Amino acid sequence: MSTSRILQTSARRALIRPTSLVAKFAPPAAFATNTHYVQRRQVTQQVSQSTGEEILAKQRLRRPVSPHLSIYQPQITWYLSALNRITGVALSGSLYLFSAAYLASPLFGWHLESSAIAASFAAWPIVAKVLTKSALAFPFVFHTVNSLRHLTWDMAKQITNKQVQQTGWAAVGATAILTLYLAVGL
Amino acid sequence: MASALRPTLIRQAFAAPAKQLLSRNASSLGPAARASLLPQVRAGLVRDALPASRAGFHATGAKAILTPLPETIQGTVNDPAPVPPPSPLHGSYHWTFERLLAVGLVPLTVAPFIGGSLNPAMDAVLCAALVIHSHTGFTSCITDYIPTWRMPKIRKACDWLLKFATVIAGVGLYSFETNDIGLTAAIARVWKA
Structure with missing residues (x-):
C-alpha cells in the first residue's frame, strides 16, 4: 500500500466515524422518514459498431451551434469592420439599383436623367435635402475612409490592437466631419 | 500530505450533495423534498428559452435572428472536412x-x-x-x-x-x-x- 493510499483510507475513516449526535442519528432518521438517497450505478451496455455509429450520429445532430454575434462585447475593432461591409453593400446596392432603374426607365416612363433628378431635388425643402445628402454621404465617406485602414492592414501595418483602436476612432471622427461637410457645407 | 488528502476530502465533502442535486432519479425523496428541489435543479440546468434536450450544452439564451439551419450529417460521422482544390x-x-x-x-x-x-x-x-x-x-x-x-x-x-x-x-x-x-x-x- 502506498503512502498516499494509506492517508486516503485513514482520512476517509476519520470522516465516516460519527463525531456528533447529529452525525450519529441523522442516517437512521433519514431511513425512517424515507428522505435518503440510494446511489445507483449507471450500467453500461455493449452495442454493436453500427448501433454506436447511429447513437453518435444522433448526438452530432444535437450539437450546439457557435455563439451568436450579440454575445461578443461591442468593440471598435469588429464594429467598424462590420460597418465597412454594411456600408459597402448599401453603396453597391444603390449603384446596382439605380443602374437597373435607369436601364428600365424608358419602359416605365420614369425620368432618371441627371437633369430631371436635379430639377426635382432642387424643389425639395432644405431639411429633406440635408437628410438625404447625409444618408448618402455617410456610407460613402465611411467606406472610403475605413477602406484606407483595411488597405493598410493588408500591408501588415498599423495592426496592433491599440493601433487598430486608435485608427478606428480616427476613422469615426473623420467620417463625422466629412459627412457633415458633404451634407451641409458642399 | 495535504496534497494527498485533498482530493479525497473534497470528494467526500461535495460528492454527495452534488449527486443529489444532479440526480435525475429522485424517487427516493419524499414528495415535499422533491417539490422543493426540482425547481432549483431546473433553474441550474435549463434555460427557459431552450428545449430541455439542448439545455445541457448551452450557457446563453437562444437568439431569434439568423437562426441556423438544423444540423445535418453528410457521409459518416467521422469524415474529415473536405478541402477544396487549391487554385x-x-x-x-x-x-x-x-x-x-x-x-x-x-x-x-x-x-x-x-x-x-x-x-x-x-x-x-x-x-x-x-x-x-x-x-x-x-x-x-x-x-x-x-x-x-x-x-x-x-x-x-x-x-x-x-x-x-x-x-x-x-x-x-x-x-x-x-x-x-x-x-x-x-x-x-x-x-x-
Missing part, C-alpha cells in the same frame, strides 16, 4: 487583384472632389472599377453567408442572380455614361441643385 486564381491572385482595384479606386474617388468631376474616359474607368469592386464585394458576402455545403441550391441561385445583376448594372451604367453627363458630373449636379 491561385481563387486565392492569392484573386486577392491581389481585389486590392489593386481597391487602391486604384482611391484616387478615382478623391479626384472629382478636387477637379469638380472626371473627364469622360476617367469616369468610364471609375464606373467599370466600381462595378467590378461591387461584384467582388457581393461575391464575398455570398461566400460568407450562403455556404455551398449548407445551402447548395440557394447558393447557386444567388451566384447566378449576382452575375445577372452585375451585367444589368454594367449595361445600365454604360447607357447612363453614353446618354447622360457622366456619373461624377451627375452626382455633382444633383448635389448642388
Whole structure:
C-alpha cells in the first residue's frame, strides 16, 4: 500500500466515524422518514459498431451551434469592420439599383436623367435635402475612409490592437466631419 | 500530505450533495423534498428559452435572428472536412487583384472632389472599377453567408442572380455614361441643385 493510499483510507475513516449526535442519528432518521438517497450505478451496455455509429450520429445532430454575434462585447475593432461591409453593400446596392432603374426607365416612363433628378431635388425643402445628402454621404465617406485602414492592414501595418483602436476612432471622427461637410457645407 | 488528502476530502465533502442535486432519479425523496428541489435543479440546468434536450450544452439564451439551419450529417460521422482544390486564381491572385482595384479606386474617388468631376474616359474607368469592386464585394458576402455545403441550391441561385445583376448594372451604367453627363458630373449636379 502506498503512502498516499494509506492517508486516503485513514482520512476517509476519520470522516465516516460519527463525531456528533447529529452525525450519529441523522442516517437512521433519514431511513425512517424515507428522505435518503440510494446511489445507483449507471450500467453500461455493449452495442454493436453500427448501433454506436447511429447513437453518435444522433448526438452530432444535437450539437450546439457557435455563439451568436450579440454575445461578443461591442468593440471598435469588429464594429467598424462590420460597418465597412454594411456600408459597402448599401453603396453597391444603390449603384446596382439605380443602374437597373435607369436601364428600365424608358419602359416605365420614369425620368432618371441627371437633369430631371436635379430639377426635382432642387424643389425639395432644405431639411429633406440635408437628410438625404447625409444618408448618402455617410456610407460613402465611411467606406472610403475605413477602406484606407483595411488597405493598410493588408500591408501588415498599423495592426496592433491599440493601433487598430486608435485608427478606428480616427476613422469615426473623420467620417463625422466629412459627412457633415458633404451634407451641409458642399 | 495535504496534497494527498485533498482530493479525497473534497470528494467526500461535495460528492454527495452534488449527486443529489444532479440526480435525475429522485424517487427516493419524499414528495415535499422533491417539490422543493426540482425547481432549483431546473433553474441550474435549463434555460427557459431552450428545449430541455439542448439545455445541457448551452450557457446563453437562444437568439431569434439568423437562426441556423438544423444540423445535418453528410457521409459518416467521422469524415474529415473536405478541402477544396487549391487554385491561385481563387486565392492569392484573386486577392491581389481585389486590392489593386481597391487602391486604384482611391484616387478615382478623391479626384472629382478636387477637379469638380472626371473627364469622360476617367469616369468610364471609375464606373467599370466600381462595378467590378461591387461584384467582388457581393461575391464575398455570398461566400460568407450562403455556404455551398449548407445551402447548395440557394447558393447557386444567388451566384447566378449576382452575375445577372452585375451585367444589368454594367449595361445600365454604360447607357447612363453614353446618354447622360457622366456619373461624377451627375452626382455633382444633383448635389448642388
